[in-house]
Amino acid sequence: MANIRIVRVLISLLMCIAFLAIPSANVQAAAPPDPAWWARYGADTSGYGSDVRIAADSLGNVFVALYSYGINGSIIVKYGKDYVQGQAPAWVVTVADVYSNYTVNDITVDSTGVYVTGEGYDGSWNDVLHTLKYDLATGAMLWASPATCPGEGPAHIALDSTGVYVNGSVWRTSEDYVTVKYDKGTGAVCAGWPVYYDGVEDNDNDYAKDIAVYSGGVYVTGYSEKYYPDAPYHDNYFDIATVKYDSTSGAQLWAHRIFTWDSDDEDECYIAADSSGVYVAAASYLGDNRDTMTVKYPLNSATPLWGPVYYGGTYDDDVPAGIAVDSSGVYVTGNVEDSSGDGHYYTRKYGAADG
Structure with missing residues (x-):
């Protein structure tokens, strides 16, 4: 009997320990660590x-x-x-x-200097x-x-060992993508640049939103307008248009468009590239509201490897705010609305191989 009593006591102790180990909804999360430093500039x-x-x-x-x-x-x-x-x-x-009324839109850095790009006037x-x-x-x-280089922002910047690449939008007969390459040592415009993307219809608008450079390719993405006669209201909508250029000559190598049901060009879209491919995140309608769309392309083809895949809330628009990639996958962050109508920031990771 004594042995049975000891066993019962041990079981009770183990159950108590297990119960205490269960996280409680009332336990407060640990406070975030203090920053190593913070700085404020320009208030006065x-x-x-x-x-x-x-x-x-x-x-x-x-x-x-x-x-x-x-x-x-x-x-x-x-x-x-x-x-x-x-x-x-x-x-x-x-x-x-240097330039009056100049707005910096993007900044990057390498071992030789700090680069900024933006919009101003001649x-x-x-x-x-x-x-x-x-x-x-x-x-x-x-x-x-x-x-x-005529153009307007927001402009975006990327680097490789041979040059500095900037994209934005420019008015010709309508708004078009413009991408320019500068010499890293002098800032001179390289031969063959700037280059333009005029979409599929001459008088519709195309707005460049982001740029990435990888292994001899320059990848730009944005919103490109097209008339869809069979769509509701027979109206113009914006596709997500992604274009690849040769980083030396500026020759267009491929382009791909994804229909979004979106008539708003104000949303942002983002692009990143690594050895496995090119990733694009953008806002696209799926049902009654906009959700975040993510798609992956191979480096040398306009045929997607996977996607588009969609993520969003139930009630309102959900849009991306950035994209990054490493060897294990692609990370997309943005804003999403829950079933109560409250907005939240979200971050999702997709597998590089299959999304």
């Missing part, structure tokens, strides 16, 4: 800002670009890898000193894409692209 002298962009180099230096309403132009701020809370930035440059107040390169250590401007 430059007015509030918008269009904030950020990039970091391999050493841990951080570069922030923003448009300041206080100076009616853009600012670039560097925080060094050894930055300590409360210190002044390593350097600050004012892009308005001497006759025509919209042009401006790209600038700055010295990493001092913030000195190394070059400014010639104001000869």
Whole structure:
């Protein structure tokens, strides 16, 4: 009997331990860790800002670009890898000193410099894409692209070992994608560039939204208008149009379009590429509301490897806000609305091989 009693006690103890190990709905999640540092710039002298962009180099230096309403132009701020809370930035440059009323839309960095691109005006107040390169250590401007590439933002930027690639939109007989390549050393426009994508109908609008470069290919994506006579209301809708160019010559290698049922060109779409393919995330109607659509292409073909796959809530529009890829899969983040009508940020991971 004593042995049975001991066994019962042991079982009771084990059950208590198991019960205590079950997470409780009332247990508060651990508080997020404090940041290593935070910095605030421009509140007293430059007015509030918008269009904030950020990039970091391999050493841990951080570069922030923003448009300041206080100076009616853009600012670039560097925080060094050894930055300590409360210190002044390593350097600050004012892009308005080069181009008035210039809006930085994107920023990136490599071992040779900091690159920004955006929209401004030429001497006759025509919209042009401006790209600038700055010295990493001092913030000195190394070059400014010639104001000869017509275009308007938002502009996006990508790099490879041979050049700097920028895309945006430009008005010709209608809005079209424009993509330009600059020499990394001088900022000169490379031979064969800029190149344009005019969609499938000359007088419909095409809005470039993002760019990626990988292994000799330049990939751009955006919204491209097309008339669909058999669709409800016999109206124009925007496809997601993804285009590949040769990174040397600028020759178009392939293009692919996906119908979205969307008549709004204001949504964003995003692109990323690695050795296994090209990934695009965009907003597309599936039923009564917009959901996030993700699709994967091979590097050298316009035929999707998988997708589109869709993710969204029940009640309202759900749109992407970014995409990234690593060796294990592709990550898409954005905003989704739940069944109560509340908005949430979401992040989903898809398998690289099958979505």
